[in-house]
Amino acid sequence: MRVLYATSECYPLVKTGGLADVSAALPPALNAAGADVRLLLPGYPAVLNGLSNLHEVGDLITDLPGCDRARLLLGRTPDGVLAYALDAPSLYNRPGNPYLGPDGQDWPDNAQRFAALAWAAAGFAAHASYDPWWRPDILHGHDWQAALIPAYLALRPDRFSGPTRPGTVLTIHNIAYQGNVGPWMLGELGLPSSSFRVDGVEYYGKVGFLKAGCYYADRLTTVSPTYAHEIQTAEHGTGLQGLLASRSAVLSGILNGVDYDIWDPSRDPHIAARYSPDDLGGKDSCKADLQSAFGLERRPDAPLAAVVSRLTWHKGLDLVLDAAPQWVAWGGQLVVLGSGDPASEAGFRQLAQTHPQSVGVRIGYDEPLSHRIQAGCDLFLVPSRSEPCGLTQMYALKYGSLPLVRRTGGLADSIIDANPAAANDGSATGFQFVGASVQELLWSLRRALTLYRKPDRWQATQRHAMTRDFGWSGPAEEYMELYRGLVP
Numbered sequence: 001m002r003v004l005y006a007t008s009e010c011y012p013l014v015k016t017g018g019l020a021d022v023s024a025a026l027p028p029a030l031n032a033a034g035a036d037v038r039l040l041l042p043g044y045p046a047v048l049n050g051l052s053n054l055h056e057v058g059d060l061i062t063d064l065p066g067c068d069r070a071r072l073l074l075g076r077t078p079d080g081v082l083a084y085a086l087d088a089p090s091l092y093n094r095p096g097n098p099y100l101g102p103d104g105q106d107w108p109d110n111a112q113r114f115a116a117l118a119w120a121a122a123g124f125a126a127h128a129s130y131d132p133w134w135r136p137d138i139l140h141g142h143d144w145q146a147a148l149i150p151a152y153l154a155l156r157p158d159r160f161s162g163p164t165r166p167g168t169v170l171t172i173h174n175i176a177y178q179g180n181v182g183p184w185m186l187g188e189l190g191l192p193s194s195s196f197r198v199d200g201v202e203y204y205g206k207v208g209f210l211k212a213g214c215y216y217a218d219r220l221t222t223v224s225p226t227y228a229h230e231i232q233t234a235e236h237g238t239g240l241q242g243l244l245a246s247r248s249a250v251l252s253g254i255l256n257g258v259d260y261d262i263w264d265p266s267r268d269p270h271i272a273a274r275y276s277p278d279d280l281g282g283k284d285s286c287k288a289d290l291q292s293a294f295g296l297e298r299r300p301d302a303p304l305a306a307v308v309s310r311l312t313w314h315k316g317l318d319l320v321l322d323a324a325p326q327w328v329a330w331g332g333q334l335v336v337l338g339s340g341d342p343a344s345e346a347g348f349r350q351l352a353q354t355h356p357q358s359v360g361v362r363i364g365y366d367e368p369l370s371h372r373i374q375a376g377c378d379l380f381l382v383p384s385r386s387e388p389c390g391l392t393q394m395y396a397l398k399y400g401s402l403p404l405v406r407r408t409g410g411l412a413d414s415i416i417d418a419n420p421a422a423a424n425d426g427s428a429t430g431f432q433f434v435g436a437s438v439q440e441l442l443w444s445l446r447r448a449l450t451l452y453r454k455p456d457r458w459q460a461t462q463r464h465a466m467t468r469d470f471g472w473s474g475p476a477e478e479y480m481e482l483y484r485g486l487v488p
């Protein structure tokens, strides 16, 4: 099973969110399950510098949208996965964030930049494939940046038909990002003007990349079963719910996994002391380390809650901001690592100034610190308004930091609430609340506090949480099953 895995992010080369983690971990898991997966990445500087043994394959590509010359290079990721880099300097030779310019705004040519990625992926299906030695059975695109792949195969048979047609899969990691551009772009994107209709790429008067992918892909997946259901509703579908509901027979949710080579407190090099479900002792040292890193009072008995997140509205952190004074009044502490909305950043900075002994805030992106937080906190907060899968709550489980989450998307699928029944039968792994309100968040914090004050039961819940398996082998098998259904 040869799979071309087209993605705009891959950890540790380039990362803005969970997509990068998935792109790093799922391909090796698929290869372990018997697939032959190769990545296709935009040739950002970090990608060209980060891949080893890079060499040119195939002929020059001379008809990319938005760029008339590009080379296809093949190398290996730090995880050992073969990866093609689309070396198109005029599109990708820009350091830093893959989507934003120095002014913090989207690059004005993002549509061309990512149409080119999809075009290059579709090129693997053509008679004159870019790499004649390796022809994929499946083209698997991720998010709007790669969503035009199935549209190109369907709409440009003149350019992309080959000896066999690969199956196409589109995975939606976050439906909020859709890639919509004006209809005058059609020609430049290599799309025929006849495709600008409801049964095509048109989306509320624009060309919709994600819409087009949802319309043309053979199979649609998203990153949790609950989110697969939610995106067919008006509340979460952001306009695509009707189309997705009409395609529900080919839409499925496969929960993301966690890379336990990176996220495991028994061998994490970033944390103050190693620990495991059999020996939780080291977690106390990690908590003391975290309290001192954030200048908090060194109180072993203070319940320490934490957030590691992008600070955007849909992450629901305004609820944490509003609940924090009460949490502190109950004796709790809070650490926050994140960046994003300026108002949210300012709100958390102010909170830390008001409660310097109890609240610590670090604005920025800091991977090692995120490990120390996972290890050092007692409670990990993910109050998202929507959350396709969410990874941090699954890391928290492994680190014995009980997740407190809003019941949505993958949060609903991965955390078992410590309601009386689950607490009694030992199945609980964290806490859930339903309504996106401060009252409901505080109510669940109160429940967490009650359990925290019963150390035996708290530790039993921690141990149970730490032994849940959210590794990649199960999800990889589900993707393999999906691929098999597309190959004759």
Ligand code: ADP
Binding pocket: 016, 017, 018, 019, 021, 308, 309, 310, 337, 338, 339, 364, 365, 366, 367, 370, 389, 390, 391, 392, 393
């Ligand atoms: P999303 O993809 O919506 O941002 P996920 O929970 O799926 O949310 O993935 C977020 C990833 O980014 C996790 O690996 C998390 O640890 C990491 N992360 C988010 N913000 C920060 C930060 N400020 N510093 C370090 N890591 C962060």
